[in-house]
Amino acid sequence: MVDIKKIKCFLLDMDGTFYLGNELIDGALDFLEILKEQGKDYLFLTNNSSKNSMAYVEKLGRLGCKVTEDKVFTSGEATTIYLKGLKPGAKIFLLGTPYLEEEFEKAGFTLIRDRSERPDYVVLGFDTTLTYDKLWIACDLIRDGVTYIATHPDYNCPLEGDNWMPDTGAMIELIAASTGERPYVVGKPNAMIIDAICDKYGFEKDEIAMVGDRLYTDIKTGINAGITTVVVLSGETSMEDYEASDIRGDYVLPSIKELGEALLK
Template sequence: MNDLSCLKPIRMFVLDMDGTIYLGDRLFPFTPSFLETVRATGRDFCFFTNNSSKNRQAYLEKLDRMGIRIPPEKMLISNGVILDWLAANRPGERCYLVGTPPLTRDFLDAGVALDDRDPDYVVLGFDTTLTYEKLEKACSFIRRGKPVYGVNPDFNCPVEGGFIPDCGSIAALVKASTGVQCEFFGKPSPHTLRYMLEHTGCKPQELAVVGDRLYTDIAVADGSPVVSILVMSGETTPEMLAESPVQPDLVVSDLGELASVLQSL
């Protein structure tokens, strides 16, 4: 671990958001200068979030409020990963979507036909507007043999003062009722690694993923030449790192330290 030579070929950093560039609504003080350093060393960055309760626009607005202005194509989200896959693999089919209004808007904008009576498949998102009726419908379609996909596998989403149940927990409830485990998109699925490479145009060894969570941000690069960098500014403790079967290529305390490392190369 911490062999810095793997950073030399890096052209693009794909940055996680919460716990990596900010905590809740507080931008980390070192984030703007880190982004500057990335640019100054001839590299580039984009952001990726698993949070399928929101969409690209919501994140662009949040970043803008923090003084970070980026073109829309630099804001990647798990919604885009599943929508790309559906366009290639289930074109023209009808979807029963369990999701928030922003996720629903993304599906409609992508041309997916939504159907709550006789869909071809079911998609579970991080639905903060979940109702019993939606669960009942999703489970009955799945019991009739319709395939089910989950936008992101996270069990919990960090919020001010704790956690709230995320898409992975909704999928666990659906599995308890139907016996069917959905296929997940978002980090750490291989669909997401492919999406990151396609959307950045990078070769695997030119891409670095940076994040604070071992089982999503770091696991997405596991077994590939993509470089993984763990920041200790979020949820991972030294004990969690020591016990984890998934290990990053590099560990830094935060993006401030990563900026110093980049300047020293």
């Protein structure tokens, strides 16, 4: 296990780790200030594909956290990178928000919006604009053999006040009940996200740590990629959940506030 003080870059999950809904978690901004003072770096790494990186920059700004777009990496962006490697400019039937649609169109993909054309891929994102018609078309295409991909597998998205909203993982289960098919999942816990970050930002794996509140995505990503992991209990995972799980982090802390305190000791 790498000494947490030797980590050069912290990969920070967002929902449940840095903020809950529209409220920063106590100590979040202080943590970034500690990293700055110690000459360390950070990157927001989120599985939430309902927004693109610019939308997250704007949201963080509204919360009082000023960051640039290159500090945010989403599962939506990771999915476009993955699909570019398979078929640049492919036709996509996308279950996603307007933000995710914009991300895919910006990456050069053609979005198919009805039954008039057969797409190359069906892509399921965190679609908070999901309609029955989109769901029906997607299921028909998947049954018909169109390759099916999902941005991430999170079951719930945490909100402030200990509230939750169904996330992409719940939609995966719904589609599986109808079609019997499950997607290839690009986002966390797939280790390819960590490889892409190392390539893009120039870090070695022993220099980075994954910080997150979900065991089956955030922490599993770190385990799959062979990097240091930090579980924070400020979002989806409680201590009871952690103790009942076979997924183990290198460090377990109440929140990002205590992580900052650990760096100061």
